Amino acid sequence: MxxxxxxxxxxxxxxxxxxxxxxxxxxxxxxxxxxxxxxxxxxxxxxxxxxxxxxxxxxxxxxxxxxxxxxxxxxxxAEQLDLAAEGQRVARSVADTCDETVHVAVLDGPDVIYIAKVDSTHAVRMVSAAGRRLPAHCTAVGKMLLASLPAESLDAVLPGDEPLAAMTPDSVTSPEALREELASVRERGVAVERQESNPDVSCVAAPVRDSGGTVVAALSISVPTVRWSEKRVAELEGLAVKGATELSQRLGHR
Incomplete structure (x- = not known):
């Protein structure tokens, strides 16, 4: 050098x-x-x-x-930035630290789409793929992204009082209950999903911001139930926030 x-x-x-x-x-x-x-x-x-x-x-x-x-x-x-490519780099760094599956996702209407993913090296791990689409209200990344929407945009995504589709018995299906949870997510700056999209997996997620401060994505860490504990949540939340902050900085946010 x-x-x-x-x-x-x-x-x-x-x-x-x-x-x-x-x-x-x-x-x-x-x-x-x-x-x-x-x-x-x-x-x-x-x-x-x-x-x-x-x-x-x-x-x-x-x-x-x-x-x-x-x-x-x-x-x-800023012109040469690629959210998916930058997300993959940061996801790799976070996964190397915790050895759990890490995703970066964006919001598309009522769903999330995973644009980057790095697998855990454990034999028991979450099975997913970049490009996969899931209902936002059933995932930690989705809750983080929904909580970041302006009120009018959230109303457009969650109209009326009709029950939301469930992916597991633990999925939140009440729009009112979801809105209450989103208010908590908004206040805490992190989201947690406990076996709501997969009965064997729980997740934490943090927001990714662009140079203007707008939330454009979310980064999550997914952990199988066998390695999940409430005691570990704080550690995972800290890693998710650190990774999301690094990705935000790569996108020009400070």
Whole structure:
């Protein structure tokens, strides 16, 4: 591996300061935050401004904000993103950690479609496939995605008071009960499904967001009943949230 170039590292440090900044920064603020010499910071911001990675707002002389070139690079990165491919990479990482089956799914009307999947190496594991479609209300990923919908969109997916289809005896079939559960999911930020789509499997799921903060997918960990316990739920929820957060960051969310 080649050596890092100090000047380039410092320039990137300057740019990355703006990831945690809502507005503008002055050269003295950058100097203080990075603990660099004033002359070095002056040279860095002058160069970055000349290349349009930073700019000085007309109404804030002496201060800097991200420039159009940074936006162009970010937009180019977003254009080349593939949710399924990125989801597969993150699912692999999560599965390597917990050795359970990991899915990434998106919502399609009242159903979820799995777009990425990595199997557990255990002999006893969930049998599924990318591309499979299931009723959203019977799955952890589906509940997470339904809970993220605006009220009008949720009403369109769950119209009336007709009972919902059941996949197992434990499936939630009451629209009212489902809405109550979705409110809890919304509050907690994670969803749990206990043998509702498969009598031998339970799952946890967390939301995946795009660069604008919109929930576009959910990541789940599926565990056979023989390895499931309420004591393990917190650990699995933490892993699901960590994986979903990593995938969100890959999609440009911060």
């Amino acid at each position: 080649g050596r890092l170039v100090p000047a380039v590292t410092r320039a990137l440090d300057v740019l990355e300061l703006f990831l945690g900044c809502e507005g503008t920064l002055s050269a003295p603020e950058i100097t203080r935050k990075l603990r660099l010499p004033r002359t070095t910071v002056h040279e860095l911001v002058t160069t970055l401004t000349a290349r349009s990675y930073l700019e000085q707002p007309p109404d804030h002389p002496g201060r800097y904000r991200l420039g159009v070139r940074a936006y162009q690079l970010g937009s180019r990165y």
